[in-house]
Amino acid sequence: xxxxxxxxxxxxxxxxxxxxxxxxxxxxxxxxxxxxxxxxxxxxxxxxxxxxxxxxxxxxxxxxxxxxxxxxxxxxxxxxxxxxxxxxxxxxxxxxxxxxxxxxxxxxxxxxxxxxxxxxxxxxxxxxxxxxxxxxxxxxxxxxxxxxxxxxxxxxxxxxxxxxxxxxxxxxxxxxxxxxxxxxxxxxxxxxxxxxxxxxxxxxxxxxxxxxxxxxxxxxxxxxxxxxxxxxxxxxxxxxxxxxxxxxxxxxx
Ligand code: PGA
Numbered sequence: 001x002x003x004x005x006x007x008x009x010x011x012x013x014x015x016x017x018x019x020x021x022x023x024x025x026x027x028x029x030x031x032x033x034x035x036x037x038x039x040x041x042x043x044x045x046x047x048x049x050x051x052x053x054x055x056x057x058x059x060x061x062x063x064x065x066x067x068x069x070x071x072x073x074x075x076x077x078x079x080x081x082x083x084x085x086x087x088x089x090x091x092x093x094x095x096x097x098x099x100x101x102x103x104x105x106x107x108x109x110x111x112x113x114x115x116x117x118x119x120x121x122x123x124x125x126x127x128x129x130x131x132x133x134x135x136x137x138x139x140x141x142x143x144x145x146x147x148x149x150x151x152x153x154x155x156x157x158x159x160x161x162x163x164x165x166x167x168x169x170x171x172x173x174x175x176x177x178x179x180x181x182x183x184x185x186x187x188x189x190x191x192x193x194x195x196x197x198x199x200x201x202x203x204x205x206x207x208x209x210x211x212x213x214x215x216x217x218x219x220x221x222x223x224x225x226x227x228x229x230x231x232x233x234x235x236x237x238x239x240x241x242x243x244x245x246x247x248x249x250x251x252x253x
Contacts (some may be wrong), residue, residue: 026247065127070118096115129170177214191230
C-alpha cells in the first residue's frame with residue numbers, strides 16, 4: 001500500500017512566534033487523526049523555525065521538511081543551507097524543484113538532479129515538484145514538458161534511491177491562484193507520471209511511489225482530489241497556514 005502524505009509548504013510566511021503558535025495548534029488537533037498509521041504529515045516551514053517546530057511535534061507520523069537545499073555538501077556559498085544542516089536538526093524531508101524556485105531563482109531540472117543527489121547523500125527524503133505552466137497546458141505540450149522534467153531531475157537515481165522520492169504534481173497555473181486542477185485533470189497527469197516512473201524504475205517501484213497533488217488544494221476540494229486512484233495526498237501552500245484548514249485536509253486523505 002502506498003504511503004498517504006499531506007505536506008504543508010509554508011513558503012516565506014510566519015515569523016517565529018506565529019510559527020510556534022501554528023504548529024502547536026496543528027499538533028493538538030491532529031491527535032485523533034493519527035490512528036491510521038498509513039498517513040504521514042510533513043511541515044515544510046522556514047529554515048529558522050524548523051528546529052523549534054520539531055521540539056513541539058509529539059506524533060511520530062509528523063515530520064519536518066526544508067523547502068530547499070544547496071547542491072554542494074558545504075563551503076563558501078553565503079546564505080545557503082546544506083542537506084547536512086537540515087538532516088542534523090531532524091529534517092526527514094526536503095522539498096526540491098518547487099515552481100517558485102524555478103521561476104524566481106532560475107532552477108532547472110539539471111540543477112534539481114544535483115540537489116536530489118546531495119539530499120539523498122544525507123539521508124533526506126525528497127519531495128520533488130514538477131508541473132506545467134498555463135501556456136503549456138493550453139497548447140497541449142504538458143505531457144512532453146512533464147516527461148522532460150521528470151526524466152532530467154530523476155536521471156541519477158536507480159531503483160533503490162528512487163524509493164526515497166515523493167513526486168508532487170503542481171501545475172503552475174494552479175499555485176496560489178485559487179484555480180485548482182479538476183480531479184480528472186490531476187488524475188490524468190498522476191497516472192501519466194506513474195507510467196513514466198514505471199518505465200524508468202519498474203512497475204513495482206512506481207506503484208510504491210507517493211504522488212502528491214499541489215495547487216490551490218484546500219479543505220473544500222481535497223476529498224475529491226484524494227479519491228483519485230493515483231493521487232496519494234497533497235502539497236499544500238496557502239491552506240497549510242491555517243491550522244483548521246490544514247487538519248481538515250489531513251482528514252480528507
Ligand atoms: P497553494 O501552493 O496551495 O497556495 O496553491 C501550493 C504549493 O506551492 O506548494
